[in-house]
Amino acid sequence: MNVLLDHLADFREGFVGTVLLTLASGLLAMVLGVIIAGFRVSPVPPLRMFGTAWVTLFRNTPLTLLFLVAWFVVPVVFAPGLSPWMKALLALSFYTSAFVCEAVRSGINTVPMGQAEAARSLGMTFVQTLRLIVLPQATRTVVAPLSSIFIALTKNSAIAGAFSVTELFGWQKTMSDQGYAIAWIFLWVALGYLVITFSISGLFRLLERRLGVAR
Amino acid sequence: MTNVSVAKEDVATSDELVVLRSVNKHFGALHVLQDIDLTIARGEVVVVIGPSGSGKSTLCRTINRLETIDSGTITIDGKPLPHEGRELARLRADVGMVFQSFNLFAHKTVLENVMLGQVKVRKADKKQAEEKARALLDRVGVGTQADKYPAQLSGGQQQRVAIARALAMDPKVMLFDEPTSALDPEMINEVLEVMQQLAREGMTMIVVTHEMGFARSAANRVVFMADGRIVEQAAPDQFFSNPRSDRAKDFLSKILHH
Numbered sequence: 001m002n003v004l005l006d007h008l009a010d011f012r013e014g015f016v017g018t019v020l021l022t023l024a025s026g027l028l029a030m031v032l033g034v035i036i037a038g039f040r041v042s043p044v045p046p047l048r049m050f051g052t053a054w055v056t057l058f059r060n061t062p063l064t065l066l067f068l069v070a071w072f073v074v075p076v077v078f079a080p081g082l083s084p085w086m087k088a089l090l091a092l093s094f095y096t097s098a099f100v101c102e103a104v105r106s107g108i109n110t111v112p113m114g115q116a117e118a119a120r121s122l123g124m125t126f127v128q129t130l131r132l133i134v135l136p137q138a139t140r141t142v143v144a145p146l147s148s149i150f151i152a153l154t155k156n157s158a159i160a161g162a163f164s165v166t167e168l169f170g171w172q173k174t175m176s177d178q179g180y181a182i183a184w185i186f187l188w189v190a191l192g193y194l195v196i197t198f199s200i201s202g203l204f205r206l207l208e209r210r211l212g213v214a215r
Numbered sequence: 216m217t218n219v220s221v222a223k224e225d226v227a228t229s230d231e232l233v234v235l236r237s238v239n240k241h242f243g244a245l246h247v248l249q250d251i252d253l254t255i256a257r258g259e260v261v262v263v264i265g266p267s268g269s270g271k272s273t274l275c276r277t278i279n280r281l282e283t284i285d286s287g288t289i290t291i292d293g294k295p296l297p298h299e300g301r302e303l304a305r306l307r308a309d310v311g312m313v314f315q316s317f318n319l320f321a322h323k324t325v326l327e328n329v330m331l332g333q334v335k336v337r338k339a340d341k342k343q344a345e346e347k348a349r350a351l352l353d354r355v356g357v358g359t360q361a362d363k364y365p366a367q368l369s370g371g372q373q374q375r376v377a378i379a380r381a382l383a384m385d386p387k388v389m390l391f392d393e394p395t396s397a398l399d400p401e402m403i404n405e406v407l408e409v410m411q412q413l414a415r416e417g418m419t420m421i422v423v424t425h426e427m428g429f430a431r432s433a434a435n436r437v438v439f440m441a442d443g444r445i446v447e448q449a450a451p452d453q454f455f456s457n458p459r460s461d462r463a464k465d466f467l468s469k470i471l472h473h
Contacts, residue, residue, distance in 0.1 A: 043299045112318075114314060114316050114318035115318060115320060115321065117281055117314070117318060118312075118314065118318035118319070118320065118377075118380075119320070120281065120304070120307060121279055121281065121307055121310070121311075121312035121381075122307070122308065122331070122332035122336055122380070122381075122384060123304045123305060123306075123307045123308025123309075123332065123336040123384065124304060124332070124335060124336055125301060125304045126299075128335055128336075132331065132335060133320055136322050137321060137322050
């Protein structure tokens with residue numbers, strides 16, 4: 001019963017760990033996802049191919065496998081000396097970026113073709129057309145699926161706990177190892193996640209309402 | 216306009232603003248443009264007419280490379296159309312385009328629509344861009360709507376904003392792709408009047424339209440297209456009173472008598 005009060009500091013540390021990991025990988029996934037979506041609709045075939053390959057690879061690989069790759073392959077082949085937190089960040093954000101990309105791309109497809117044609121006929125470059133005309137109009141459609149993607153990301157970040165990154169779900173293991181009743185541990189962990197996911201959906205609902213007024 | 220001291224060929228080449236040479240384009244199995252040769256002189260107003268599906272819109276869109284072509288060449292002011300990229304963007308800035316469905320930027324106000332190209336493409340100063348935008352909006356008669364969003368305007372007003380947006384780039388030539396086809400009848404005239412005024416001021420214009428009245432009054436030349444070919448071209452008087460080809464006679468008999 002007193003598992004939370006007895007280990008409040010650890011719990012807080014785990015909670016903050018989950019929030020930070022989710023925020024950081026969400027941000028990176030967002031940036032990567034928009035760029036890759038740009039690649040996928042670009043007029044340059046190699047970029048389109050790269051974008052398609054990226055999405056195919058990261059969307060179809062189990063996240064746990066990506067964590068294993070980040071832990072055991074990335075240090076050997078690409079970047080040795082990454083901290084576990086950085087490795088978790090990479091695995092989570094690359095994985096999530098594939099889903100962000102597809103959400104953004106579906107948003108781009110809802111913007112009428114004529115908008116981009118008008119921009120191009122004014123002499124805007126592809127990047128200007130995307131940034132100034134198409135993406136702002138795609139935002140409204142993308143907000144709803146993005147909120148689901150970030151909620152999924154929050155819960156996916158639990159996998160990092162199994163790889164000894166300090167986060168909320170990892171706290172559960174430590175506590176049950178110490179013999180506390182499992183039901184209470186899970187209750188507190190679940191509440192912790194709910195706080196984060198509810199905040200995300202609230203934030204996006206607010207965003208949706210604001211974008212709705214702007215039109 | 217005539218310059219006696221310059222040799223005749225020089226006048227001819229420098230006067231040719233848009234030149235299409237044996238242009239071909241396919242949409243799958245459909246041969247939409249077949250060996251199109253067309254030269255548009257500086258200051259000329261060319262009206263392209265023809266039955267739907269004749270390739271006239273496609274022709275218009277190839278000139279700023281919104282549609283690519285399979286073979287042939289298109290030059291604008293002596294420069295061949297480059298491939299997709301910065302250079303093409305630069306060239307497109309000199310070619311104004313007005314669409315059938317207006318295509319005003321839905322998330323920008325009318326004023327921003329007319330300023331955007333100047334600021335982002337021409338790198339003009341914001342203040343000057345706004346002044347110019349307001350002047351152009353006044354000129355096409357929608358100055359009072361500057362702060363509204365496109366969706367709040369009537370079709371005729373939107374199309375006039377679209378013309379102002381294109382003019383803001385100081386284009387060398389203006390392309391009109393059926394500019395009045397999506398408009399209610401009572402709004403067609405307000406757009407045509409703006410276009411007529413432009414023509415009088417000496418703008419080079421290529422106009423795809425079904426408005427025969429506009430062709431008669433504003434065009435220097437009528438180009439009649441059918442089945443992907445230019446069947447006939449002539450001065451409007453001559454074309455409407457005495458078309459040479461059977462295809463044109465047939466077309467005119469269908470649209471002029473009802």
